[in-house]
Amino acid sequence: MSLFEKHKDILNKSIEALHKRAFFAAYPEHPSPKIYGETADEDGRKKFQGAMGRKFEELLQGDAESWIGVEESPYLQDALNIQYPAYSTETLIENAKKAFHQWRKVDVEDRTGILIESLDRIKERFFEIAYATMHTTGQGYMMAFQASGPHAADRALEAIAVGYEELKRFPSGVIWDKPMGKYNIKLDKEWRAVPKGIGLVIGCSTFPTWNSVPGIYASLITGNPVLVKPHPGAVLPIAIFVAEIQKVLQENGLDPNICQLAVDSYDKMISKDLAEHKDVKVIDFTGNSAFGSYLEKLDGKAVFTEKTGVNSAIIDSVDDVDKVAANLAFSLTLYSGQMCTAPQNFYIPKDGINTPNGKVSFDEFAQKLVDNINGLVDNPKAGPFVLGTIQNKNTCSRVDEAKNIGGKVWLESRSIENPMFKNARISTPVLVEVDAADKEKFSKELFGPIGLLIKTNDTDHSIALAKEMALKHGAISCGAYTNDPQIKEKIADEMALAATPVSFNLVGGIYMNQNAGFSDFHVTGGNPAGNASFTNPEYVVKRFTWVGHREPAKA
DSSP states (O other): OOHHHHHHHHHHHHHHHHHHOSOOOSSOOSOOHHHHOTTHHHHHHHHHHHHTTSBOOOOOSOSOSEEEOOOEETTTTEEOOOBEEEOOHHHHHHHHHHHHHHHTTSOHHHHHHHHHHHHHHHHTTHHHHHHHHHHHHOOOHHHHHHHHTHHHHHHHHHHHHHHHHHHTSSOSEEEEEEEOSSSEEEEEEEEEEEEOSEEEEEOOSSOTTTTTHHHHHHHHHTTOOEEEEOOTTSOHHHHHHHHHHHHHHHHTTOOGGGEEEOOOBTTBOOHHHHHHSTTEEEEEEESOHHHHHHHHTOTTOEEEEEOOOOOEEEEOBOSOHHHHHHHHHHHHHGGGGOSTTOOOEEEEETTOEEETTEEEOHHHHHHHHHHHHHHHHTOTTTHHHHHOOOSSHHHHHHHHHHTTSSSOEEEOOOOOOOSSOTTOOOOOOEEEEEETTOHHHHSSOOOSSEEEEEEESSHHHHHHHHHHHHHHHOOSOEEEEOSOHHHHHHHHHHHHHTTOOEEESOOSSOOTTOOOTTTSOBSOSSBTTBSOOBTOHHHHHTTEEEEEEEEEOOO
8 A cells, every 4th residue: 555545534634624624633632641652751751861962863864974962951951962963055955956856756646645654653753752842942841742743743734735735736637629610729738846946944943843844844745855954942853853754755765865954053053055045945934033034035935934923912891801811811921922923912991991890990900910920820730831931041031121111010020940840941921011102112022921011092092003013013813802793893804904813702721822723824924924824825836836838639
């Protein structure tokens, strides 16, 4: 049985899910022993621990030119001392050029089977990837397991499914028969989906697999070889993905350099050298807006970016103010606000929020947010695990400085102790009240657990500010609370014009931070927060070109 036949059922289910947009998950998101095996968690932890202080020798890219590794655990605040094989830009490019002409000739069915098989192999390493993610990004265990394992694999599968469907959208050949009266003109026509060339995926430090695998698999399914350039601080999680992809390629008689890991260090980064190389034709990037905008301006390349944005929460009227405050407090606290979808600007009318029991004032709601954040972070069974740790020391400095932004400080950031990791780098959320007239204070992303409480004239003013921030500075998510259908429609319409999805009236166990594969489009590509979307057809079709040939049909 071919790998395509082996995985055809899951492919068909994935394509169906793309169209229905209903819940679909190919990989179970709960680390249950019943699903993954009684010892899977412990085995994964031991594998991760065994990788520390050693060379990562799983890659099949040939002899290393040097060895590089600068990762540090935010939980231990100590180096992992894992070394990865490093290669010059020219070596990586030459290997990819050779692999390109082999990979582009592999038909889409075989490519699909190989790529889904790689995800099956990666599934066996979800726990190892979870611990690798914890100790490079600072995510809590549960998020690290879900985001870097099952959810990332679902996003990869989604890219494969979209790619397969687009590559099969048109026939590969047809006899074109045009009646001309007494005779017909017949042409034999064929169409080829020609990949653009070498793909480059530049990863981020906070979500090293979830943000990278859509681009990796979208380029691979469309026939492009890929160079995976992880953030120097978060290599191991995506290195495991690349290793498994390479193994499946080699097992099927293909060059493992079809997908290569391209590591670097902080003092000698290679992102620009690779991006500017004439043979790199496709670029995927997650990170800061300055570098993302530079990449978007490079000539002759298809560039897909996710950059920074200013996410809003618009509070108009609510059924249960305590549930709303709890939901938003969790959204800001989750992974210490280091999610690209986390709320930052909380727009609250100066006259307060309508509830069934009367108005809740601005100050009352602010205090409820404070109380809910404190209640969460001071809960020893929840706080340390929801917060995780701060990935980058610079984020801690940004959080400390936020109290000096100018305005009433409702909640100062502090540190709490993680019972499992005494040296964990932790900063709890800071909340600062900001005047709506001081736009310069809230018109940029303040990455980390920083919440700005903005007192507006009314809900119309809140909507106008949220829309303005999204249009000028980008936004990836928006939360909104209202019981008024007309206001709800206005928020939906105005934010849609700013290409920003809105999560309405969320309480309980679902948060504006979360995005579901096969259903939610992550980033829209319609505002400055990014020019691409996980995973719409445009995300795939720009990676190849349809080319047609024709000749007179044989009699």
